């Protein structure tokens with residue numbers, strides 16, 4: 001708390017442009033701005049860059065990225081990060097942007113839940129379908145324990161060593177943490193509403209081995225209530241698939257029910273919305289607030305298609321519009337990376353014909 005406060009009280013950092021959302025389209029925006037000599041800061045509520053590609057389908061192949069007949073979703077993100085590297089963007093990850101306000105004089109004040117504050121000349125919202133939030137354990141009173149004894153992610157695995165744990169869920173996160181913590185915990189029960197698991201088969205097999213070895217138990221059941229003694233979590237009440245009501249003791253509950261996107265604060269920043277997307281024009285991809293641009297899945301305009309390819313095009317045109325917004329007196333030229341010495345200098349590559 002005091003850390004957040006002191007960060008919030010520090011003077012905000014002045015930046016040329018800030019990108020909200022480090023999905024594929026936000027990452028390409030770093031590159032397009034960089035080519036025009038504009039430095040960017042980029043913020044994402046997730047702990048890593050990649051948006052939907054990394055969070056929802058990292059191992060799946062994508063077939064409609066130009067010139068890449070097949071590209072893994074995580075591979076695409078890795079390539080975009082590599083391509084953007086020469087432009088040294090500053091990444092603020094694991095921070096939801098909670099506030100965006102226009103200031104007198106045309107600049108913007110942006111604040112994150114972690115206390116970072118930026119003053120930007122232009123803002124690009126590349127927020128996709130919204131910021132990803134963990135699905136919560138839907139039990140009355142759960143908010144009293146969240147972050148203390150009910151967890152949706154593991155910050156430090158050692159916090160759970162020697163403890164009685166209940167892990168809920170049937171996907172990769174639930175199974176990975178079950179296997180990782182099983183021999184470190186005092187006791188571990190995995191709770192899943194169905195007999196089938198969605199996690200990697202090898203991890204499911206390992207979990208079954210641990211059950212056979214008597215090191216943990218797995219239960220097909222739904223959580224129905226929290227067991228508490230005042231402020232202390234005592235475990236969960238569960239209803240099993242074969243009709244029993246059980247009280248399961250635990251000191252910590254780790255619930256991995258996946259993530260869901262939340263448009264959240266973006267909807268409160270005063271820009272015109274249509275069907276939960278930001279309305280933009282197709283010349284600049286500017287929202288109803290001049291100086292705030294929106295690209296990728298978050299925007300809408302006649303004919304919009306939510307494809308990565310469309311987002312890349314939008315990032316290229318938005319970059320020119322941002323350059324004009326920041327430096328209205330500057331004449332704009334279209335330059336090719338193949339032949340432009342200044343772009344090649346910015347990219348850090350040898351200037352063609354210079355040796």
Ligand SMILES: Cc1cc2nc3c(=O)[nH]c(=O)nc-3n(C[C@H](O)[C@H](O)[C@H](O)COP(=O)(O)OP(=O)(O)OC[C@H]3O[C@@H](n4cnc5c(N)ncnc54)[C@H](O)[C@@H]3O)c2cc1C
Pocket residue numbers: 020021022023024025026043044045046050051052053056057061062063064095096097098126127128129130131132264265266295296297298306307308309311
């Ligand atoms: C299973 C699946 C398969 C797909 N396959 C294809 C395909 O083959 N080809 C194709 O073109 N498209 C495909 N798509 C769609 C593609 O993934 C999206 O079009 C693309 O991810 C959009 O990129 P984006 O950068 O606009 O947004 P996203 O990838 O959604 O990233 C947005 C980021 O913004 C962050 N964010 C939002 N709000 C805030 C906030 N307030 N503060 C901080 N951060 C915030 C989010 O955390 C997120 O990381 C697929 C999608 C899915 C789910």
